[in-house]
Amino acid sequence: MEQRFVMKCGGSTLAALPASFFEDLKGLQERDVKPVIVHGGGPAISETLTKLGIESEFVNGLRKTSDEVLDVVEMVLAGRINKEIVRKIQQSGAKSIGLSGVDGKLIGAKPVANSAEIGFVGDVTDVNVAIIEGIMGMGYIPVIAPIGIDAAGQRYNINADTAAGAVASQLGVERMIVVTDVPGIMKTIDGVKQVLPIVTVEEINAMIASGEIYGGMIPKVRAAIQCIQGNVREVIIVNGDEPGVLSKAVLESGIGTRIVQA
Ligand SMILES: Nc1ncnc2c1ncn2[C@@H]1O[C@H](COP(=O)(O)OP(=O)(O)O)[C@@H](O)[C@H]1O
Numbered sequence: 001m002e003q004r005f006v007m008k009c010g011g012s013t014l015a016a017l018p019a020s021f022f023e024d025l026k027g028l029q030e031r032d033v034k035p036v037i038v039h040g041g042g043p044a045i046s047e048t049l050t051k052l053g054i055e056s057e058f059v060n061g062l063r064k065t066s067d068e069v070l071d072v073v074e075m076v077l078a079g080r081i082n083k084e085i086v087r088k089i090q091q092s093g094a095k096s097i098g099l100s101g102v103d104g105k106l107i108g109a110k111p112v113a114n115s116a117e118i119g120f121v122g123d124v125t126d127v128n129v130a131i132i133e134g135i136m137g138m139g140y141i142p143v144i145a146p147i148g149i150d151a152a153g154q155r156y157n158i159n160a161d162t163a164a165g166a167v168a169s170q171l172g173v174e175r176m177i178v179v180t181d182v183p184g185i186m187k188t189i190d191g192v193k194q195v196l197p198i199v200t201v202e203e204i205n206a207m208i209a210s211g212e213i214y215g216g217m218i219p220k221v222r223a224a225i226q227c228i229q230g231n232v233r234e235v236i237i238v239n240g241d242e243p244g245v246l247s248k249a250v251l252e253s254g255i256g257t258r259i260v261q262a
């Protein structure tokens, strides 16, 4: 039976993903396990902003986004990174279509609560699920850049973990896989730093409060909590470097960190 999952690929790991990662993805698709990809690209955006001499800063993990910054975010995410992923999937022999949340009003957005401080950063209001399902129905893997749009046509920069969580929730997939540059949520126990195989919402909240979860891990766990409080069964955080990581996450257990309802 067909099984669908959302995969979020972080900018921390994208450039380093080996060809075998995309072959693994193709293998899953052949087994009727259908992916939808939402990607980030934070480091590439920062690099391009620096090259262009445009200042940018993060406030609580979100990039302060002026109109000028927004142009660069869209150019890098919807242009370079999105097409790079589509090309790599196609090289593996699978079919793929890349688009941003602006295309077909795929990701509806509104300004975040503190937009007066951080500018054109958005929260997701709705996801045009029919477009994603249409692309999947034609046998293509959708690759989505996290730019949103509101009814007036204004664009917003959306954190990629947040966008992926919203897509997973609204598609009603069984699982979301978050591919990043660490093997899961780490915790130091008895002086030894280790990956937690499974965590609950309560444990995550305690780890944020204690500072054991910080920085880029925060939007991931927040998006995960939102997902599993809806009808997504589990969110798995894994390292893209690990050989065969996707099939291990989907078909087996015992890889990365699983975030589940208590
Ligand atoms: N408890 C934790 N376990 C693992 N990584 C953590 C933890 N808390 C914070 N992090 C940080 O989160 C980073 C991943 O987030 P980020 O750099 O934003 O990646 P991505 O580009 O994949 O979204 C890790 O590299 C690590 O520095």
Ligand SMILES: CC(=O)N[C@@H](CCC(=O)OP(=O)(O)O)C(=O)O
Binding pocket: 009, 010, 011, 012, 039, 040, 041, 042, 043, 045, 061, 062, 063, 073, 121, 122, 146, 157, 158, 159, 160, 161, 216
């Ligand atoms: C609002 C906001 O911060 N948007 C992010 C979008 C990209 C992203 O989230 O990329 P990663 O997954 O690689 O971090 C940014 O501008 O960097």
